[in-house]
Amino acid sequence: MRQQSYSKRLTKAFLLMTVVLAPAxxxxxxxxxxxxxxxxxxAPSKSDTAMFFVLENHTAQAKSVVAVSSTAAEKxxxxxxxxxxxxxxxPGMPGMEKQQMMRMSPVEKIAIPANGKATLAxxxxxxxxxxxxxxxxxxxxxxxxxKLDDGTTIPVNATFRx
Amino acid sequence: MDRRRxxxxxxxxxxxxxxxxxxGKKLPILPIGGNFRLTDQDGKPFELVSLKGNVVLIFFGxxxxxxxxxxxLSKLSSVYRKLGSDAKRVKTLYISVDPQRDTPAVLKAxxxxxxxxxxxxxxxxxxxxxxxxxxxxxxxxxxxPESAAKYTVAHTxxxxxxxxxxxxxxxxxxxxxxxxxxxxxxxxxxxxx
Numbered sequence: 001m002r003q004q005s006y007s008k009r010l011t012k013a014f015l016l017m018t019v020v021l022a023p024a025x026x027x028x029x030x031x032x033x034x035x036x037x038x039x040x041x042x043a044p045s046k047s048d049t050a051m052f053f054v055l056e057n058h059t060a061q062a063k064s065v066v067a068v069s070s071t072a073a074e075k076x077x078x079x080x081x082x083x084x085x086x087x088x089x090x091p092g093m094p095g096m097e098k099q100q101m102m103r104m105s106p107v108e109k110i111a112i113p114a115n116g117k118a119t120l121a122x123x124x125x126x127x128x129x130x131x132x133x134x135x136x137x138x139x140x141x142x143x144x145x146x147k148l149d150d151g152t153t154i155p156v157n158a159t160f161r162x
Numbered sequence: 163m164d165r166r167r168x169x170x171x172x173x174x175x176x177x178x179x180x181x182x183x184x185x186g187k188k189l190p191i192l193p194i195g196g197n198f199r200l201t202d203q204d205g206k207p208f209e210l211v212s213l214k215g216n217v218v219l220i221f222f223g224x225x226x227x228x229x230x231x232x233x234x235l236s237k238l239s240s241v242y243r244k245l246g247s248d249a250k251r252v253k254t255l256y257i258s259v260d261p262q263r264d265t266p267a268v269l270k271a272x273x274x275x276x277x278x279x280x281x282x283x284x285x286x287x288x289x290x291x292x293x294x295x296x297x298x299x300x301x302x303x304x305x306x307p308e309s310a311a312k313y314t315v316a317h318t319x320x321x322x323x324x325x326x327x328x329x330x331x332x333x334x335x336x337x338x339x340x341x342x343x344x345x346x347x348x349x350x351x352x353x354x355x
Binding site: 040043045046075077079081084086087088089101104105122123131 | 194225226227228229230232233236267268271272274275298299300302304306308309310311314315316317318319320335336
């Protein structure tokens with residue numbers, strides 16, 4: 001009887017410890033994680049390329065990426081590709097009054113919703129790497145660092161592919 | 163309506179909406195396009211009529227474009243693979259709307275990265291503008307002084323399908339799948355007047 005209550009108390013203490021320590025452990029791990037990071041192998045004549053990945057925010061606070069840097073490129077920026085409508089249509093072409101127009105523009109930040117994801121993928125948000133400092137091939141790796149609005153930094157390791 | 167049917171409707175939209183003599187699979191002759199002269203990736207003069215006898219796919223882009231243009235070229239390399247022996251009669255024209263950066267040498271190096279039977283075209287801005295107008299395309303140089311890109315080029319992403327006589331017969335949207343483009347090219351190869 002006495003032994004049983006001792007084991008119960010031990011279980012309680014263990015559960016309590018888990019509840020108290022789990023958030024501390026999680027935050028130590030990382031509030032924002034990175035998955036599926038890859039960069040496109042640029043054409044042999046080019047040293048600029050784009051990088052893609054998925055960011056997951058494990059906290060209840062919305063966060064955003066406010067800067068990106070890499071020692072492997074001259075300059076690193078956040079960009080977004082958007083499909084918009086053309087201004088003019090095609091003369092005499094019913095159904096083609098408006099065409100899809102691809103627009104590329106730098107963005108100041110990338111928002112990651114609370115307990116949500118931000119997806120950087122072809123056709124949308126991406127990291128632009130200008131002036132890669134060395135020639136790269138499929139399978140090579142590149143490291144960039146993301147800075148969040150809460151002051152923390154996140155390392156990203158991407159693999160080059162075509 | 164599923165996406166495939168929607169794209170087909172779009173592709174044959176001009177037909178559905180009343181081109182004369184339009185019936186069944188007969189493709190309408192679109193009121194855009196025509197012959198033009200530019201400079202090819204070897205710095206030699208190029209004229210569209212020189213490709214008579216081939217189906218020609220045309221799109222506008224620029225090689226500093228890190229996304230839409232490589233995506234279209236990757237898609238076209240799959241189209242060529244799937245076309246098998248028909249691929250011999252299909253040429254792709256990549257017309258640069260950024261002649262300032264896209265010299266013939268730059269185009270050649272860039273296109274060499276893809277398994278597409280393509281010709282990169284550039285030239286004087288006025289000449290490119292004329293072709294853009296001829297095909298009802300559109301582009302805009304957008305200065306981005308805060309970026310290392312200095313400027314980006316917004317451009318229409320339509321892929322034009324020309325028959326073996328060089329007449330525009332078909333338009334593909336950016337999302338058109340490999341199979342949709344393959345089917346379109348086969349129709350173009352079979353299309354008569």
